[in-house]
Each structure stands twice: as C-alpha cells, then as structure tokens.
Amino acid sequence: MTLPFYDAIKQFQDAYLMFPAFQAAFEQMESNLKLYRATGMAQSLLVFGESGTGKTSLGELFAGRYPKEVLIERDLIPVLHVSIPAAATIAGTVESVLARLGDPEPERGTVSVKTARAVKIAKGCGVEMLLFDEAQHIQDRGHSKSQYFVGDWLKTFMDALKLPVTLMGLPRTQSLLQVNEQLRRRFTHRLSLSTTGDGRETTNDDSLALFTSLASVLPLPLDPRPYTWQELGVRLHFSTDGRIAYVKQLLISAYVKAVDQGCARISISELTDAFTTVIWPSGVGSLNPFHKDFVFRSLDRSGEPFQIGDIHAVVQSRRMK
Ligand SMILES: Nc1ncnc2c1ncn2[C@@H]1O[C@H](COP(=O)(O)OP(=O)(O)O)[C@@H](O)[C@H]1O
Ligand SMILES: [Mg+2]
Numbered sequence: 001m002t003l004p005f006y007d008a009i010k011q012f013q014d015a016y017l018m019f020p021a022f023q024a025a026f027e028q029m030e031s032n033l034k035l036y037r038a039t040g041m042a043q044s045l046l047v048f049g050e051s052g053t054g055k056t057s058l059g060e061l062f063a064g065r066y067p068k069e070v071l072i073e074r075d076l077i078p079v080l081h082v083s084i085p086a087a088a089t090i091a092g093t094v095e096s097v098l099a100r101l102g103d104p105e106p107e108r109g110t111v112s113v114k115t116a117r118a119v120k121i122a123k124g125c126g127v128e129m130l131l132f133d134e135a136q137h138i139q140d141r142g143h144s145k146s147q148y149f150v151g152d153w154l155k156t157f158m159d160a161l162k163l164p165v166t167l168m169g170l171p172r173t174q175s176l177l178q179v180n181e182q183l184r185r186r187f188t189h190r191l192s193l194s195t196t197g198d199g200r201e202t203t204n205d206d207s208l209a210l211f212t213s214l215a216s217v218l219p220l221p222l223d224p225r226p227y228t229w230q231e232l233g234v235r236l237h238f239s240t241d242g243r244i245a246y247v248k249q250l251l252i253s254a255y256v257k258a259v260d261q262g263c264a265r266i267s268i269s270e271l272t273d274a275f276t277t278v279i280w281p282s283g284v285g286s287l288n289p290f291h292k293d294f295v296f297r298s299l300d301r302s303g304e305p306f307q308i309g310d311i312h313a314v315v316q317s318r319r320m321k
Contacts (some may be wrong), residue, residue, distance in 0.1 A: 004219070005259055009252060012217045016061060019210055019244065021193045021202075022054050028191060029062050032164040033079075033129050044158070044165040044186050046135075048173050049193030050306075052245030055168040056083075058193070059133050062166075066128075075102055077125040084137040090153040093138070094118055097157075101125060115153070119160045127163060135169030138176050151180035158186065194242060202242035208233030210247050211240075215266070218255050223265040226292075232268075238299065239275050239289035241306040249278040280305040 018026070025047045032043045049055055059081050066078035082100050085092045094114045098106035101121040109117065122130075138150045158165055167173060167187060177184045194202060208229065215222050224232040240246035251266075253274035258266045272290040275283050283305070286293045300306040 008217075008219050009255070012214070012248070012252060012255075015214065015217050016057070017210070017213055017244070019054075019213075020206070021049075021191070022058055022244075025058055025191045025193065026062060028189070029129070029131075029166050030065075032166070033066070036128055036164045040162075042158075042162050042164045043189065045167070046173060046177065046187045046190040047166060047168045047193060048171050048190065050171065050241070050243060052243040053193035054244045055193060056133055057244075059131050059166075059168055063131060075125050077101065077122075077127050079129045079131055080122060080125075080127045081131045081133065083133045084135055086134075086137050088137045088150055090150055093150060093153065094157075097122075101127075111153075115157060115160075119157070122161055122163075127161070130158070130161070130163055130165045131168070132165065133168045135167040136173045136176070137169075138173075151176060151183050155180070155182050155186070202237070204230070204233035204237040207237035207240060207242045207247070210242070210244065211236050211251065214247060214251055218251065218266070220255060220258055220263070221265045223267045225268070227268065234296075235289045235294065238294070238296070239271075239279065241298075241300075246279055246305075250274050253278045 025045075028045055029047075032045060035041050035043055047055060047058065063079045063081040068078075069076040077100075080097070080100055082096050085096055090111050091114070094111060095106040097118045098114060098121070101118060102125075103117065103121060106114070108114070132154075138154065165186070169176075171192075174190070177187050211233075212222065227235065236247070240250060250271065251274075254266045254270040257270040257273055261270075263270070268290050272288055275288050275290055280287075280299070282303075283289075283299070285291055286295045287299065287304075288294060289299075298306060300308050
C-alpha cells in the first residue's frame, strides 16, 4: 500500500463532521456556557445516544475548544471533562473528578473531604462547565440505594459549584434522571444524537447525507449501482442505524477492499463485504442490508447489531420493587 492510501485513511479517521444532531448539541453547550459567563445562570443539558453516536467525540471537541491553560500561579480548566467510571460509587466518581482537576492524591480522605476538596479546586481552576461522559454508569449498579446516592452526590456537587452541567450517556441515562426528582428538574433539556438536530428521528436521507459527506473525504467515488441513491440511503440506514461510528467503519473497510482489488470506485459489492467484516459477521444474505435479498427490517433483535438497549428493562425492574 502506498503513502497516499494511509494518508487518506488517516484524514478520514480524523475528519469531524458537524452532522445536524451533533451540531445542535454542540451549539446548546456553547450557549449554556455563554449564558453562564454573561449572567452566572447555570443551565444543564443531557445528551444521549446509543453507543457510537458521537457522545465522547462531542465532549472532546467541546473541551478542546476551551482548553486547559497552565498559568504560573494556577491551572485554568474552563471545561472539566470527566468520564464516570464503570460501576460508579460516589468515591470513585469524586476521585475521577479530582484526578481531572490535577489533584495529586485523588484517593485521600473521606467522601465528604474529597468532595469539599473537589469543589475548592474546581473553583480555583475557574471551571465554567462540568461535562460528565458515560453518565449511565451512575445508575448501572442498578440497585436503588447506590442509584440514589450517586445521583444525590451529583446534585450536591452541582449545588456547591452552581455551574452548567452537561451529562452524556446511553439512552438509559434518562431513567437515572427519572428516579431522582431533583436531578430530573435540573436536566429538563435533553438532546438525542440519534435524531436530526431538530428532534426528528434520523431517516434514510440523513444516513445517506452522513455517508456521502464522509465518503467525499476518500479519494475513490461511490457507485450506488444497481440501486438508486435513494435506495442506497435506505440500505445504509439499516446497515448503520444512522450511527456515525458504523458509517465510518463501513466506509473505511469498503475503501480498503476497493483499493485491494484495484477498483476505481467503491461499489455495492465492497459495501456488502464491509458490513459482514466490520458490523456483523452473521450479516449475510437476507440479513445483509446491501444484499439484493435483504429483508428490509431493523436489525435490532436479540443477537443483532442494533439490539435495543435495556432502558425498558431498567424502568421495569424499578417498578417491581
Ligand atoms: N462528528 C463526528 N464526525 C466524524 N466522526 C465522528 C464524529 N463523532 C464520532 N465520530 C467517530 O465515531 C466513533 C465513535 O464515536 P464516540 O464519540 O466514541 O461515540 P460514543 O461515545 O457515542 O460511543 C469514533 O471513532 C469517532 O471518530
Ligand atoms: Mg463514549
């Protein structure tokens, strides 16, 4: 493989696309930050989406827009970007916050000592927005006690700092807010990355738009034949669920296959193989959205790549208590 080949892949990997829902969330975060800077009002936001919809990338892009500054007397951290650890406890969560704030000994002290220290350092570092990724981990332990505890801790921490907060997580993060009334009131504003930015669910056209904008970064053109562009859009939507991560993986794999085979364009045959390679090994024949015999239904049943998350299961299990 030649250098331009690797360059093309690198360029493609690094390309950020401001697709509508991503842009809407980014703009809302910016507007919350501006509102806080201008008035001191703290507005909070929940950004949710299935895995691969771009939550972590959005957080990184936003935090990168307001980077940490190292001054002689202190560090300035305008946006504090923290990933909530798996099986979050209050101690684990506050330790992650302290580590991000540059505390040399995040484990030192009781939970209330740690929390007080985190508040003090955050104020000292001029934090203006708290951004918590993997927010579903706050409730992943599932049992009501820990759920209330971490949720309550978050509320107390927010009250002490009075800063705008952005929570990012899987759709089931909404059930975390549901059980904690005070958090629910603070996060009335919610945006989904699986929609079009104006709240509509993504459609075939949106998937096609995402795909063609990303494909334009690659040096080979796309060939929809024997389908029309419109039909390709439908098939793309079924094959990626409109999630940017899958769109990217599918395109890279199809591009590599096309170059391998010396093709001048990326065609349906490469997309068919790419789906099986990078999205679903069992996705062949009628279960491959690019195959002529595709069944034209969402691949969200048990064992399929877009199996629906367990938000209903979580809500259900709480009701049964
Ligand atoms: N706006 C975007 N433009 C281009 N690629 C993106 C964008 N958002 C996410 N990606 C790509 O999709 C993949 C998954 O994104 P990630 O942010 O980790 O999703 P999530 O946190 O929702 O699971 C990453 O490889 C990233 O490069
Ligand atoms: Mg993520």
